[in-house]
Amino acid sequence: MKSIGTRRTIVGLALALGTVTAAAIPAAAAPAQVLSGYQCVSAETLTLWNAPSGGNAVGTWVRGTRFSNEGIDGSRFATRTLNTGVRVWVDANPAWSYPC
Secondary structure, three states: HHHHHHHHHHHHHHHHHHOHHHHHHHHOOOOOOOOOOOOEEEEEEEEOOOOOOOOEEEEEEEEOEEEEOOEEEEEEEEEEOOOOOOEEEOOOOOOEEEEE
């Protein structure tokens, strides 16, 4: 019984002193990580445009495609094509993509 009381005291001290490491926290308690600057397509398709507003459609991405968010330009996210890195824009409406 003495060893259980000793362990509780040590754990209590560690908590009080802030020395508990992240490894001591169960994984289920850790928040989901959102990668800064990335969006995932939630629409069936998302049109790629060659200008921040207006312009011509130059392709589409499908649901689940992850793309870099280089900032909002007009009403669209500035980003780059996945294959060639050409600058394109996609609608910044939150109904079509989400941070991921």
